[in-house]
Amino acid sequence: MRIALLGFGSVGRGIARAILAKDLSITVTGLADSRSGLIDPDGIDLAAALARKGNGDPCGLPDTSPADVVAKADYDVLVEVTPTNVETAEPALGHIREALRRHKHVVTSNKGPIAIAYPELRALAEANGVFLKYEATVCGAIPLIHALQEGLAGNTISRLYGVFNGTCNYILTRMAAEGLTYEQALAEARELGYAEADPTYDVEGIDAAIKLVILANTILGMQTTLADVERTGITLLTPDALQLAEDQDCTIRLIGEIVPEAGALRVSPRLIPEVHPLVVEGTLNAVSVETDLAGELTFIGKGAGSTETASAVIGDLLYIQSRHVQGS
Numbered sequence: 001m002r003i004a005l006l007g008f009g010s011v012g013r014g015i016a017r018a019i020l021a022k023d024l025s026i027t028v029t030g031l032a033d034s035r036s037g038l039i040d041p042d043g044i045d046l047a048a049a050l051a052r053k054g055n056g057d058p059c060g061l062p063d064t065s066p067a068d069v070v071a072k073a074d075y076d077v078l079v080e081v082t083p084t085n086v087e088t089a090e091p092a093l094g095h096i097r098e099a100l101r102r103h104k105h106v107v108t109s110n111k112g113p114i115a116i117a118y119p120e121l122r123a124l125a126e127a128n129g130v131f132l133k134y135e136a137t138v139c140g141a142i143p144l145i146h147a148l149q150e151g152l153a154g155n156t157i158s159r160l161y162g163v164f165n166g167t168c169n170y171i172l173t174r175m176a177a178e179g180l181t182y183e184q185a186l187a188e189a190r191e192l193g194y195a196e197a198d199p200t201y202d203v204e205g206i207d208a209a210i211k212l213v214i215l216a217n218t219i220l221g222m223q224t225t226l227a228d229v230e231r232t233g234i235t236l237l238t239p240d241a242l243q244l245a246e247d248q249d250c251t252i253r254l255i256g257e258i259v260p261e262a263g264a265l266r267v268s269p270r271l272i273p274e275v276h277p278l279v280v281e282g283t284l285n286a287v288s289v290e291t292d293l294a295g296e297l298t299f300i301g302k303g304a305g306s307t308e309t310a311s312a313v314i315g316d317l318l319y320i321q322s323r324h325v326q327g328s
Contacts (some may be wrong), residue, residue, distance in 0.1 A: 001321050004030030004073045004104075006066050006095055007081035008049070008059045011109055011136075015079065015313050016046045026317065030073030034082075037064030039073045070098045077320060079313060080108040081136075086201075086210055086226065089116040100124040100132070107316040108307055109136035115213045115226065122218075125153035131320050134218070135311035138211045139164065139285045142301040142313065148219045148289070154267030155291035157220060161257035164211045164267075166283030166303045167195050167202040168234050168254040172269075173281050176242045182235060194283055205267035208256040212265045220260045224266065232268040251273055262281050 005012055005028055012033070019026050027043040037059035038044050049059045070078060078099035082092050089112030096106050097111050100121065108114065113121060114134045125132040135145045148157070163169050167189060175183040186203070189195035201207050209229040217230040234254050245252050248271075255270040255278070272278060277298040280286045285303030290296045302308040 001025060001077060001317065002027050003073045003077045003079050003317065004028070004032075004075040004099075005079045005081070006030075006032050006069060006092075007054055007079075008033040009081075009083070010306040011081040011309045011313070013050060013053060013312035015081065016050055018307070018310045018314050020046055022314075024314070024318070025113070029075050031059055032066040032069045033059045034066075036060040036062050036284030037066060037069045039069060040144035041074045042148055060253045066095060067098075068114070070095045071102075075104060077105040077107055077317060079317070080106060080110050080113075081309075081313065082110060084110050084112045084210075086112055086115070086206065089113045094134075095118055096121060097124065100128055100130060103128045103130055105131045105320050107131075107133045107136075107313055107320070109134075109313060111137045111210050111214060114218065115210045117310045118214070118217050123146070126247070131323070133316035133319065134214070135190075135316050136309050137214055139287060139299070139301070139310035140303040140305060141311045142285060142287070142289055142299050142303065143312070144299055145215075145219065146315070146319075147297075147299065148215075152289070152291060152294055152297075157260060157289055157291055159257070159259050160215060160220075160287065161255055162278055162298075163253050163280060163285050164208040164256045164303070165202050165205075166285060167199065167256060168205075169198040169209075169280065169285070170194050170283045171203070172234060172237070172242070172252055172254065173175040175237065175239060176246065179239045179243070181239060182237055203235055205231045205254060205256075207268045209251050209253060209265070210265065212256045212258055216258050216260075216265055220258065222258075222260060222263065224265060229267060231266075233292060234269055245271055246274075251279055252269070253278060 038060035092110040092115040171185040286300045288298045
């Protein structure tokens with residue numbers, strides 16, 4: 001299988017390391033970061049590209065853009081792992097459209113295009129006889145989308161809810177365990193690399209909300225946007241609130257919830273019993289699904305990280321490879 005890899009940040013480098021570490025029969029013929037690109041039909045030297053990136057250099061040539069790689073490289077699957085833009089989904093949306101039009105499969109971790117334009121992209125993939133896979137857009141290493149689409153096929157889902165953001169979960173865990181203020185816990189999360197310099201996307205519930213939109217639209221057949229999600233973040237929570245919860249043998253977690261029959265999507269801090277399976281520690285994610293046939297199931301695992309997200313991407317690639325479709 002030949003792939004073109006767009007994005008050579010943390011996730012892209014994790015994918016490259018996984019390809020080097022395992023005998024996956026995957027050859028990278030196109031590679032791009034935000035500043036440069038490479039096209040080589042015989043296969044790119046990933047170890048050399050990783051070394052250049054590790055030295056702070058571009059991964060390729062400055063006169064080769066990501067768009068060049070999408071349009072000109074010879075590949076079977078476009079792997080799009082550039083940073084998410086939740087407002088326009090660009091430039092990733094344009095990259096994915098172009099690849100699908102070229103009859104190329106697409107695997108992505110980019111939430112923007114899937115949340116904003118999934119019906120269009122799915123139709124484009126079907127019209128061109130290719131796969132569009134996006135396991136890595138929700139909950140990192142947890143194979144949640146595969147489980148919902150394949151393992152629970154035939155079930156009616158009445159409710160889906162859980163902890164979708166590891167940064168918020170870490171902050172709330174530390175506030176509860178040590179009595180830290182929100183500001184103190186956030187500073188600690190930044191020092192450990194769990195929170196960005198601007199944490200708004202996480203702490204205001206935007207990241208969790210866009211994951212709900214993806215699940216609602218792609219799994220549950222709903223037609224929603226980010227504006228449809230009732231959203232409250234964690235910035236106003238105090239140590240006193242966590243202590244009051246503890247006095248009731250409860251704790252507080254930022255919970256995202258979908259109730260399909262009511263058309264409801266919500267993200268907000270919730271009081272939940274300390275023994276509830278969604279009370280996970282640190283940066284873990286946890287999602288519970290209520291179904292008619294299988295009952296209630298809970299999925300727990302690492303929701304972010306270079307290696308963890310690479311796991312989801314590699315899983316999608318091997319799914320496509322195993323189908324022996326034309327071009328694979």
